[in-house]
Amino acid sequence: MGSRDRRRAGVRLPPGITNADVAPAQMLEVLMQAAMSALAAGDRTALEPVSTALVERPDLGGWRAFVARELAVRLPFAIEQAWSRGWEPADVVRYAARRLGPGSGVLAAEAVTGQLTGYATVTVDPRWREQLAEFEVVPWWPADSTVVQARLHRDGWVDFAPQLLELVAFLLVLPGLERIGPPPGEYRPAPGETAEPVTGPPRHVDERVLSRIRALLAKAEATSSEAEAEAFTAGAQERMARHSIDMAMVRASGRDDGGTGGERPATRRVWIDPPYEQSKTVLLNAVASANRCRSVWTKNIGFCTVIGFGADLDAVEALFTSLLVQATTAMTRAGRIEQAGGRARSKTFRQSFLAAYALRIGERLATITHEQTEAARTELGDDRLLPVLASRQHDVEERFAELFPSVTRGRSIRVGDQMGWASGRGAADQATLNASSAVRP
Structure with missing residues (x-):
């Protein structure tokens, strides 16, 4: 890859060093930082060369398997980071769909759904489960698999890997919001309050x-x-x-x-x-x-x-x-x-x-x-x-x-x-x- 290709990929590499010469971990970090910078600046066009570098890199040194494993770990971490900054499920899904497109909104809804299944019901605010119910996500991936693994198998590397990288970077640069309720794991029902998900009308009105x-x-x-x-x-x-x-x-x-x-x-x-x-x-x-x-x-x-x-x-x-x-x-x-x-x-x-x-x-x-x-x-x-x-x-x-x-x-x-x-x-x-x-x- 020449200097022109390095610019096109949005990757700052030393002269004479190509995409394939960089170790997978280092290359993924460069791409992640570039994606985060583009999203923080609101410049989605700057993501195009990042996606190109991601999918066009030769699958040497276990590149694709490494990226899949790494992003599968970073996605739930990024979601937890969003919770810690005051975001709730409906906020994440709606904002992802608005900024990144409907497809990313669906992926966000699936990821959030998968994330919350790891918490005991009693530790999750019922409002959060009500929010998830609005998006009608029915887990379609196998119980012994993650959303990332199932999506890669179904959608393929070229289509899914850029979308996944973009969503993880997007979640990591979300601004802080006012916290309006406890994050999962910290919620405790009030005396006499049920911890079961609410599927009927709101509880406050007869x-x-x-x-x-x-x-x-x-x-x-x-x-x-x-x-x-x-x-x-x-x-x-x-x-x-x-x-x-x-x-x-x-x-x-x-x-x-x-x-x-x-x-x-x-x-x-x-x-x-x-x-x-x-x-x-x-x-x-x-x-x-x-x-x-x-x-x-x-x-x-x-x-x-x-x-x-x-x-x-x-x-x-x-x-x-x-x-x-x-x-x-x-x-x-x-x-x-x-x-x-x-x-x-x-x-x-x-x-x-x-x-x-x-x-x-x-x-x-x-x-x-x-x-x-x-x-x-x-x-x-x-x-x-x-x-x-x-x-x-x-x-x-x-x-x-x-x-x-x-x-x-x-x-x-x-x-x-x-x-x-x-x-x-x-x-x-x-x-x-x-x-x-x-x-x-």
Whole structure:
């Protein structure tokens, strides 16, 4: 290999020394460092010569067998490193798929699944197993084999070796995140809590209440009438807000711990898919605020961290997912309106539409929560309700400050299309959210 070939391979070798002259261990280390540098810099094109050097090196000195053995060891180590830096299964899989492609996301899901099988169930947070269940990975590799061995046999050296090297390097350069739960091996169930994987509805919301909420949101997503969609969504928010208050009072009943009943705020990550990420985070923040939660957007990676009590987090996730569907439907409908130059279909129009929709929906959800709180105050009395709500809000703010002591407020969304802004507010404002007249209990 000449100097031109050395540059093409992205390998810094002394003059006159070829790829094949370097010992397998040294060569793999050079390639790994080159891949890590490329991924840390966000330059995937720099990985191409690394992959070329990996697969085109002659299989001398047991090169392929050595690489397979070494990477099979480094992959679980890299996964453990990700856990130690605050990453969770869903984070690793989604980020790998986003940065490296769907195929690498599948490999990451398989690797994480294989890794967690080595831990006793009682030492793994049930949330982690719930996350794995979302990706529906069924171990297809033999019990006496690893994912790496099975993949090499199935996919072949040329196709799989570069993908494996890239994933290992990617995991090793992941940035640190706020730790929101214990890594595997350190989790211990709370007294009375089951350690078995949860396959049904979230534990924090009564199943019957959650079923009614989901039914209302499904109707909101299915209807072609914006007024009906708003009314169904309002009905869901009413039930969420009241159920949150009821859960808080039940947990605080007979307790002397300040009103939380021993429950502490929890934390979840919600991944925001492109396009229009900023407007979608505005929507999530609006939903979170209306349900007494706090949210922070980690823009450079692509997720929001939401902090709140369990029932409120369940409500936020369900409502945000539904409102994304509803907002997209309303935006598409508005975009069919013919405007000069097709402006209603432009990116600026859609960004402005979603931002206005999110802010207006947030105002309306907050109004519903306030109304339900006032109704509960009348029923329960200020001396019973207000201390409980104040205590819970204090705990949420305290947890928020603990995780994000130096968070800064981001720039507001720039409205680049007044027609989009007006259309978005109009779509969110058409219905009268007196859900009792439109939604049956």
